[in-house]
Amino acid sequence: MLSKEFLTERGYCCGHGCLMCPYEPKHIKDNTILKVINCFKEDNPLIQKTLRGVTVEEGETIATKLFQILNKRGDGIGLAANQVGIDAQVAVVNVREPLVLINPKIISKEVEIPFHEGCLSYPGKGVNTKRYRDVIISTEQSESDWYFSGAQVPKDGKGSWEKEQSNNENAQLRVLESVCVQHEIDHLNGVVCMDRKVNTTIVKDKKIGRNEPCPCGSGKKYKKCCNK
Numbered sequence: 001m002l003s004k005e006f007l008t009e010r011g012y013c014c015g016h017g018c019l020m021c022p023y024e025p026k027h028i029k030d031n032t033i034l035k036v037i038n039c040f041k042e043d044n045p046l047i048q049k050t051l052r053g054v055t056v057e058e059g060e061t062i063a064t065k066l067f068q069i070l071n072k073r074g075d076g077i078g079l080a081a082n083q084v085g086i087d088a089q090v091a092v093v094n095v096r097e098p099l100v101l102i103n104p105k106i107i108s109k110e111v112e113i114p115f116h117e118g119c120l121s122y123p124g125k126g127v128n129t130k131r132y133r134d135v136i137i138s139t140e141q142s143e144s145d146w147y148f149s150g151a152q153v154p155k156d157g158k159g160s161w162e163k164e165q166s167n168n169e170n171a172q173l174r175v176l177e178s179v180c181v182q183h184e185i186d187h188l189n190g191v192v193c194m195d196r197k198v199n200t201t202i203v204k205d206k207k208i209g210r211n212e213p214c215p216c217g218s219g220k221k222y223k224k225c226c227n228k
Helices: 004-009 056-073 168-188
Strands: 078-080 090-094 098-102 105-119 122-139 142-148 152-154 161-163
Touching: 056 078, 056 090, 056 098, 078 168, 090 168, 098 122, 098 168, 105 168, 122 168, 142 168
Parallel strands: none
Antiparallel strands: 078 090, 090 098, 105 122, 122 142, 152 161
16 A cells, blocks of 8 residues: 555655645646546447556556546545556555555455445446455565455454454445455456346245235234234
8 A cells, every 4th residue: 555655755645635735736747637437438448458567666656646536536446547548457445545456366255245336437337246255365565465354354464364343334344345456456357347247136025915814923814913
């Protein structure tokens, strides 16, 4: 991840909304204007292509620009390089904290879960998908694997887990972070959430007739019991 100190030392806005930020709005050094490509209106040949690997230095430079775009928009929690027209295995995630993914690879995934997700490249379009609650990934800039889980957290690095003791809100954020990481890694490999769309069937409860036995087990007719 890129810290506030890392960004400001290099003359970039950290995106934390600091008052009197000296790097706003001229903090993009090469003045390149980038935007998220709306795939409903514009062609993006990189969106379904496996992107090229990059060095850590190049990845951090690209990640800084991605964070700037994400922070300026204010309507997303993750962004991959190809969404703004850059051919590079770099993505950023900002759910619980800012994360940079450089040449990331999923090396383990467990506990499949249903999820409804959207994408900045397909605005206004949400799809039901299947993701994984727990994933372990590797990245170019870290020798240690990274763990993401909605139910568990790493205790002391690789392979050691302890049960999450925090409240339900934090657990939900962890699930969201895990799904977002998977979503962005998909982007880097030419896969969009539309490709993972699953059909969901809604099963309606059977309507109980007024003269049928009440489901509460009282032995009375429904109309004279719980349907009053």
